[in-house]
Amino acid sequence: MARILIVDDSPTEMYKLAAMLEKNGHQVYKAENGADGVALAKQEQPDAVLMDIVMPGLNGFQATRQLTKSAETQHIPVIIVTTKDQETDRVWGKRQGAKDYLTKPIDEATLIKTLDAVLAG
Numbered sequence: 001m002a003r004i005l006i007v008d009d010s011p012t013e014m015y016k017l018a019a020m021l022e023k024n025g026h027q028v029y030k031a032e033n034g035a036d037g038v039a040l041a042k043q044e045q046p047d048a049v050l051m052d053i054v055m056p057g058l059n060g061f062q063a064t065r066q067l068t069k070s071a072e073t074q075h076i077p078v079i080i081v082t083t084k085d086q087e088t089d090r091v092w093g094k095r096q097g098a099k100d101y102l103t104k105p106i107d108e109a110t111l112i113k114t115l116d117a118v119l120a121g
Contacts (some may be wrong), residue, residue, distance in 0.1 A: 001118055002047040004086050005029040006079070007037030007063060009055040013104065017050060017081065020108045026115075034058030035079050038090025048118055051098070053082040053089070061096050077118045081106060 003063045004026050008014045017026075018028045031037035041049055045106065049067065050068055052059035056077045060080060067073045077099040082089070085103045099118045 001025045001027060002115070003027045003044065004040055004043065004115070005031065005037065005046040006108065007031045007034060007047045007049060007055070007060065008052040010052070013052065013081075017106075017111070018112055021115075023108075024112050034060060034063030034066075038073075039067050041067055041076060042070070045073075046076060048115060049076055049078045053080060053084050055094070061092060064096040064098050066091065067105055077120055081111075081115060083112050086091045 004021050006014055006017050006028060009032050014030055021028050029040055029046055033055050051064050058104045064078045067076060067078055068081045072114060079100045080093045080098045081102045081104060083104045090101045100114050102114060
């Protein structure tokens with residue numbers, strides 16, 4: 001069982017992702033924006049973060065960069081989970097330090113497979 005932080009401002013997406021993770025035995029933490037996500041990651045030290053991009057205030061690219069550049073949280077893998085499906089977004093997400101990039105809507109098998117791969121290093 002891994003401890004996974006979901007950072008997403010959509011209650012519907014949060015619910016879907018949390019349901020998939022909990023069904024597969026993971027413990028879920030939730031943050032509704034980038035700033036709260038960064039703070040919660042520092043506090044809880046989750047095993048991985050699922051990060052949306054389009055959020056008010058600190059967006060997912062900015063939050064990912066903060067997590068992957070901070071000595072406190074750089075060991076925590078970030079997977080971007082977003083509706084943004086442009087190649088430029090993928091490249092930019094990886095340049096911010098994300099380990100993987102998934103587009104919504106996401107199916108459970110893909111999410112769990114990607115999460116397992118990232119957690120395995």
